[in-house]
Amino acid sequence: MNAANGAAVVVGVDGSEPALRAVRLAAVEARRRHRPLRVVHGFIWPLLRVPVAPAAGGPPGGGLRHQAQELVAAAVAEAERVAPGLRVSGEIIDGQAAAVLVGESSTAAMIVLGDRGLGGFAALVLGSVAVQVAAYAGCPVVVARGTPRPSGPVVVGVDGSTLSRAAVEFAAEEAAVRGARLHAVHAYTHPRSSGPGDMQPLVYEEGQLRGEEDRILTAPLAGIAERHPGVPVTREVVHGRPVAVLTEASRTAQLVVVGAQGRGELIGLLLGSVSQGVLHHADCPVVVVRSPD
Structure with a gap:
């Protein structure tokens, strides 16, 4: 996470209504965190060798670059x-939208973007830019989904992975700046194997299993009360599928926070199935947190 003084909240825009929702969310988030807001538009047309200046003999306000300036x-x-x-600046950067935003993420406090853009197919619940940026960004990525709520908890999904610890820390910071409760949720569906290639037990004791799942939830919360003493913390262990459980929790939440990749995900996946599922189905804004390294 880029927490250096002066790091801006960056929001990607393309002129779509989802992008404007992202702008409103980003402005509120920047104000909460006392950070500047940087509005960025990835201008792909020069890469495609498309003329961007006003046509000869046409109105001086014509051309693709002028349109981009207007939307910014x-x-x-x-x-x-x-x-x-709020300190707000805008910039047009030549390049494909996802690549531009991933480049911005190395110095940003967070990236905010809409769930779909102008280039998305109407049938898609989540746009490709949102997926790509969430998978590759070097800072937390906020996707403006669902219903913005001024009240309700900040929900964080916990699965025992290293990234879920980073997600818990970010969620606690968000709860602190929002004056909200932190609600940590751990969902499980069956006993876990102890390592790669291990068999799951055919017979298990429910009480022992529940104790193990409780420990998975408790461990990443250690020290949160000391670092964020004003944040009330509630915990919930649920037998169910993580995406379904977190989606249900999102119906009353201000924000849902997940790690980019969870325990049990294939190593080659940059964005895990749970984080993708929550991005597709949540009823409130979602934050995807990657490794702080």
């Missing part, structure tokens, strides 16, 4: 409307 200016104005006094 509109997004900056919307952010300033939502959060008066």
